[in-house]
Amino acid sequence: MYNSIITFFNETFGTHFKHKRKKKYAARTHYLRLVGTFLGVIASLFIYARLSTKTTVAYQNNSNPAVTSTSKMQKISTKYNPKSGLMVSQFYIGNPKKVGDVSDDSNLTNLKYSVKYKSVKGDYKHLKTRLIRINDHYFALETHNVEPGFLVFRYDITPKKINKTLSTSYNAHNTINFYVNEKDVKKAPALLPASKDMYRVDYTSFVVHKYQHAINELSKDINSAKKAKKADKKLIEKLQTKLEAAVPSDQEDLQSQIDETKTDIHEQNQLISQSKHKIKRYEERISNIQDNNVDDD
Known part of the structure; x- marks a missing residue:
């Protein structure tokens, strides 16, 4: 009915009214274009995300760094x-x-x-x-x-x-x-x-740095052992004083504690001695590599 009236007016009076049906299709076309554009953007973002993820995953280091069983x-x-x-x-x-x-x-x-x-x-x-x-x-x-x-x-x-x-x-x-x-x-x-000599200098610096780090760690062990010894000696003095005033039934237990503490002091002395020996060997290695720079010709 509506479209018939529109046709009558257009033919009789030369007007240019648009049919309602055509307006409806125009709105639908505009809607479909918007939906298509939106889906296109979503698809582009999805593809970009997949490619970016693939590149990241492909360059994760999962290789085995072992050249031999120990190196x-x-x-x-x-x-x-x-x-x-x-x-x-x-x-x-x-x-x-x-x-x-x-x-x-x-x-x-x-x-x-x-x-x-x-x-x-x-x-x-x-x-x-x-x-x-x-x-x-x-x-x-x-x-x-x-x-x-x-x-x-x-x-x-x-x-x-x-x-x-x-x-x-x-x-x-x-x-x-x-x-x-x-x-x-x-x-x-x-x-x-x-030159090879220049890279040899870098190698020397690398090794010396590693040795020096080991020496520093051993020095920390020595200091810790000395502190432990000092604490043990104070403990023995206290236990010795208690032992002299203790009743016979407690003397055996106190003496056992004193002996255990003396054993700990002996172990700390051994640790100090071993650490000093290792430090001396590292210092010899540092001196040797700085003086000789042994390489493969």
Whole structure:
């Protein structure tokens, strides 16, 4: 009825009234466009979230750092020169709890290391590389042409035998991953390729720092033992005074406590003696490495 009247007026008087049905469809079209736009935004956010999560998960370090049953590899430092694209990382291989441990050297001396680089996109990068082996426990890695904007890239380091005929115990086919985050890496605008002697200095500093830390911990043990001895001696004096005035039935118990305290003093003396001996050995190691700087030529 409404549309008939609209048609009559348009045909008779030349008006341009719109039919109600057409207005209804126009509103529906506008509604569908809004819904489509909203769903498109939601879909874009979902896809972005999935891609972001995938990148984060892909660059979690789940590799095994063990080179052998007792030696592990760890990245000591990384420096980056954004202007030249040079990146230098230094690595230690050995007992993480005892830097001076040489029990695994027969295996480590017959191992070399291959290096690959993986970008944040997941593809491998072929970058000019120079590996400087300082000794069986330490090497530096110069990587060239690392352009700014890399975000994150990964070292894939695999140990391999040098002489395949020698019996060498190691984790064959184990690739160890280390990551460099562009926003966190130490920037060094003056960083240049260095000689082996320069990297040997870094190795010496690393080892001396480890030895010095061990000496500091042993010194703390000595101080604690001395305090314990002082407290034990005061306790013995008190117990001795009580023993002299005690009735016979209590004397045996008091004497037992005195003997136990004397045993504790003896143990503290042993700890002090052992710690001083260890400190002396660490000091000898520091002197030896600073004087000789033994390396693998």
